[in-house]
Amino acid sequence: MPKALQSNALPASPTALAGVRVLDLSRVLAGPWATQTLGDLGAEVLKIEKPGSGDDTRSWGPPFLTDESGTQGDAAYYTCANRNKSSLTLDFTTPEGSEILRALIPNHDVLVENFKTGGLAKYGLDYESVVKLNPKMVYCSITGFGHTGPYAARAGYDYLVQAAGGLMSVTGQADGTPGAEPLKVGVAVADLFTGLYATIAILAALRHAEATGQGQHIDMALLDCQTSVLANQAASFLVSGQAPRRLGNAHPNIAPYQVFPSADGHIVLAIGNDGQWQQFCAAADLSQLAQDAGYQTNAQRVANRDRLIESLLPVMASKTTACWIKDLEQAGVPCGPINTIDQVFQDPQVVARGMQQDLLRADGTAIPTVANPIKMSLTPPLARRAPPALGADTETELKSLLGLSDTQIEGLRAKGII
Numbered sequence: 001m002p003k004a005l006q007s008n009a010l011p012a013s014p015t016a017l018a019g020v021r022v023l024d025l026s027r028v029l030a031g032p033w034a035t036q037t038l039g040d041l042g043a044e045v046l047k048i049e050k051p052g053s054g055d056d057t058r059s060w061g062p063p064f065l066t067d068e069s070g071t072q073g074d075a076a077y078y079t080c081a082n083r084n085k086s087s088l089t090l091d092f093t094t095p096e097g098s099e100i101l102r103a104l105i106p107n108h109d110v111l112v113e114n115f116k117t118g119g120l121a122k123y124g125l126d127y128e129s130v131v132k133l134n135p136k137m138v139y140c141s142i143t144g145f146g147h148t149g150p151y152a153a154r155a156g157y158d159y160l161v162q163a164a165g166g167l168m169s170v171t172g173q174a175d176g177t178p179g180a181e182p183l184k185v186g187v188a189v190a191d192l193f194t195g196l197y198a199t200i201a202i203l204a205a206l207r208h209a210e211a212t213g214q215g216q217h218i219d220m221a222l223l224d225c226q227t228s229v230l231a232n233q234a235a236s237f238l239v240s241g242q243a244p245r246r247l248g249n250a251h252p253n254i255a256p257y258q259v260f261p262s263a264d265g266h267i268v269l270a271i272g273n274d275g276q277w278q279q280f281c282a283a284a285d286l287s288q289l290a291q292d293a294g295y296q297t298n299a300q301r302v303a304n305r306d307r308l309i310e311s312l313l314p315v316m317a318s319k320t321t322a323c324w325i326k327d328l329e330q331a332g333v334p335c336g337p338i339n340t341i342d343q344v345f346q347d348p349q350v351v352a353r354g355m356q357q358d359l360l361r362a363d364g365t366a367i368p369t370v371a372n373p374i375k376m377s378l379t380p381p382l383a384r385r386a387p388p389a390l391g392a393d394t395e396t397e398l399k400s401l402l403g404l405s406d407t408q409i410e411g412l413r414a415k416g417i418i
Helices: 030-040 095-107 127-133 158-164 189-212 222-228 231-240 274-283 287-291 298-303 305-316 321-330 348-352 394-402 406-414
Strands: 021-024 044-049 064-066 072-075 085-089 110-113 138-143 216-221 257-261 266-270 356-360 366-370
Touching (some): 021 095, 085 394, 095 127, 158 189, 257 305
Parallel strands (some): 110 138, 138 216
Antiparallel strands (some): 257 266
């Protein structure tokens, strides 16, 4: 189904963060994910990028965008996290460049950066320096391991943090089964979780700053966030003292709650309570299992998981995925297909919820993006701007925010500062 293209024109509808200005010094994913979310909610986000190359992810392809002439542009990776931003190229590692950036700080409410601990101090852009220029500044630092502790100086990457933070230890096939090894998740979830936690922290700090006039430093670490989202797996360890293990697609605390082969593929069966178990047995004509004393409660089904799953495998393989979904949905039993990503964007529910938005750059380049999932009745997220071309707003922002003249801007460009 064709998607309507949207222009970069500002909407008339109100936004929750209208009037909030964000300086985005971050690159790659965790920081840009946070600033894109703020931008979606109405903040004006100014992305500071290195002249000539910009955010690392602009080159992380293929695939790449192409213009009408077929010329290769930014990588698709870049477009996933940089909607609703302006791009200003500035080499703030130079004295003149750092002064320009410092001059921008009083005009902004939030600064987001993901440099190594202490990396911005030599440019006068660390929190202690910035707060002198703008006492209300909410300054969010995102690093792999935080600004304190024995790992503070280490570079942090999502893959390493998924491993060190325990996620890979509970992801993958169980030991002793084919293909058994720890696995990372298929998207960079440590980065994404950190970006979302950072957004929450920034919003809380903004409210405090508005009430008191006092900004603060937010110290976000990928490892902290990854540890936090271990959720029930972490709680199980803390209560029992036993480290959870890999179970493939099975759930450690619920059964049957996993993938089963069907007659033509696979199906996810997600039975979350005892009532659903009885409904499943009735729909699948499994009265003997419904009456089995070892399966009456979820705790019993977990304890007897191996025997239960062995009984269910031939049953689930007897029908196609579509047939099972039809029968089980009628019976009120949670289940579903395993969609490929192309199937996700063809799914009628995903289409109905508007989860794809195609945006236009000023040069006419069409950029398909995944919409913000937040639904709000009065101040919804809005896709106001396509992910910007590198430096697309440099002149406009320097003129409007700092009052620089054409001559000054050309001088900076000649020196390679912008």
